[in-house]
Amino acid sequence: MKSQTEASARGDSRRGWLHKLGIGGLLAGVTGMGYAFVRALVPNVLYEAPQRFKAGTPDQFPEGATFLEDQRVFIVREQRTFHAISAACTHLGCTVKMVSLNQPKKVAIGGREVEETREFHCPCHGSKYYGDGTNFAGPAPKPLACYRVELAPEDGQLMVNLDEPVSRGFRLTV
Ligand code: FES
Structure with a gap:
């Protein structure tokens, strides 16, 4: 009985960890897309000293x-x-x-x-x-x-x- 409870608790912990990992990955993806979007709004201009x-x-x-x-x-x-x-x-x-x-x-x-x-x-x-x-x-x-x-x-x-x-x-x- 005890081992069944422990196994269930371990399963819950693993699911929680996977859940957090998923959210972390999603946030990283959204952040990356946000950066790419903002960067696309900035023109690729090379600022050089006046010639x-x-x-x-x-x-x-x-x-x-x-x-x-x-x-x-x-x-x-x-x-x-x-x-x-x-x-x-x-x-x-x-x-x-x-x-x-x-x-x-x-x-x-x-x-x-x-x-x-x-x-x-x-x-x-x-x-x-x-x-x-x-x-x-x-x-x-x-x-x-x-x-x-x-x-x-x-x-x-x-x-x-x-x-x-x-x-x-x-x-x-x-
Ligand atoms: S940079 Fe090579 S000789 Fe001047």
């Missing part, structure tokens, strides 16, 4: 290359001309460092002889670029990107457009 930015007025830039860390861009001033070179290595995207040469070096770029005063070196795998961004050593498959620079009409600041690559010969004269 056009103001860098400052021309007189704020000294002669030579100035590194803008946030945008990973060098603004290069050569007297009254300006251009922008990306600091993102074309191998795997590390940030290149500018190296000022102790003495100007004559190099041939695209069939022309050019006197270089700086180079860009990548610390990750040793790629090297001439001052105009042309790759000449290491695994980098192509030159550093150059971007359009223009003067903002409202306040005369240099405006760089990272969405608009330009040829390495591009110069803004101010």
Whole structure:
């Protein structure tokens, strides 16, 4: 008699446990569906930093290359001309460092002889670029990107457009 009562109690306990498990599973399912529903209402938008930015007025830039860390861009001033070179290595995207040469070096770029005063070196795998961004050593498959620079009409600041690559010969004269 006692063992029958115990068996019945064990059966009740097992049914109760299965009942709770069922409710737990149902709640998990409803929660998952609710999350999927709410997530479907949120658009899949990638929020990125603005691709056009103001860098400052021309007189704020000294002669030579100035590194803008946030945008990973060098603004290069050569007297009254300006251009922008990306600091993102074309191998795997590390940030290149500018190296000022102790003495100007004559190099041939695209069939022309050019006197270089700086180079860009990548610390990750040793790629090297001439001052105009042309790759000449290491695994980098192509030159550093150059971007359009223009003067903002409202306040005369240099405006760089990272969405608009330009040829390495591009110069803004101010
Ligand atoms: S990321 Fe620059 S050489 Fe590899």
